[in-house]
Amino acid sequence: MSNKTKLTKQDLQDFEQEIADIFATGILRAPVHLRKGREEQLIHIFEEHGIGDDDYVYGFWDSHELALLKGVPRQELKDSILAGNSIALCFPEYKVLCSGIVGSLMGTAVGTAWSLKDKGAKGRVFLFCGDMSSETGIFHEAVKYAVNFDLPVVFVVGDNGLSVMTDTRTTWGSKDPWFKDTKFEEKIIYFQYKNEWPHSGLGWKIKF
Numbered sequence: 001m002s003n004k005t006k007l008t009k010q011d012l013q014d015f016e017q018e019i020a021d022i023f024a025t026g027i028l029r030a031p032v033h034l035r036k037g038r039e040e041q042l043i044h045i046f047e048e049h050g051i052g053d054d055d056y057v058y059g060f061w062d063s064h065e066l067a068l069l070k071g072v073p074r075q076e077l078k079d080s081i082l083a084g085n086s087i088a089l090c091f092p093e094y095k096v097l098c099s100g101i102v103g104s105l106m107g108t109a110v111g112t113a114w115s116l117k118d119k120g121a122k123g124r125v126f127l128f129c130g131d132m133s134s135e136t137g138i139f140h141e142a143v144k145y146a147v148n149f150d151l152p153v154v155f156v157v158g159d160n161g162l163s164v165m166t167d168t169r170t171t172w173g174s175k176d177p178w179f180k181d182t183k184f185e186e187k188i189i190y191f192q193y194k195n196e197w198p199h200s201g202l203g204w205k206i207k208f
């Protein structure tokens, strides 16, 4: 199911730039969230953990790179974005599921992992989310359940410091994420990056 082509940082950046250029023409009547600055970390995580055909990748509104790295063909992804699906990409045949709703897939990830373990099936779940998403109650519950039952799920937190334009650490009054130096880190991969695109769109025309 995956295209097995090794993608580079440049490939991921080129894709986002192509979508940006299309978005700038105004033909796209749906939101897009572009990301730049975390390509190497994402490539490293996919390689280090050997994320492959048996694994599930769950993401949110900013998942173009995740879909490409999971093996969704470039054109198929582009067609889906042009059809207005950028913030909720869904490619069941590649085991990619995304949602535009903060906190919406943490329980789904744990449920999928429970089922995989229960059936003795191959595969793991990798859920990628942002720093503010990782501070939500549902994230905490999901990680607690995954750790306590040792479920095959990993929560990957990409910390860009912001929730849209709100400073995450100021909001929660702590310089560290809640899970730092706790046993819950066993199911969490954490990295920091600076997003070189605005939270959504291009920072002009439409902003939300």
Ligand SMILES: Cc1ncc(C[n+]2csc(CCOP(=O)(O)OP(=O)(O)O)c2C)c(N)n1
Pocket (backbone or CB within 6 Å): 061, 062, 100, 101, 102, 103, 129, 130, 131, 132, 133, 134, 158, 160, 162, 163, 164, 168, 199
């Ligand atoms: C339930 C819900 N509330 C609010 C929003 C609006 N919203 C979209 S993205 C986002 C920011 C989330 O921040 P973070 O998890 O750090 O994501 P990132 O900065 O990586 O995009 C918010 C509040 C939403 N999509 N869903």
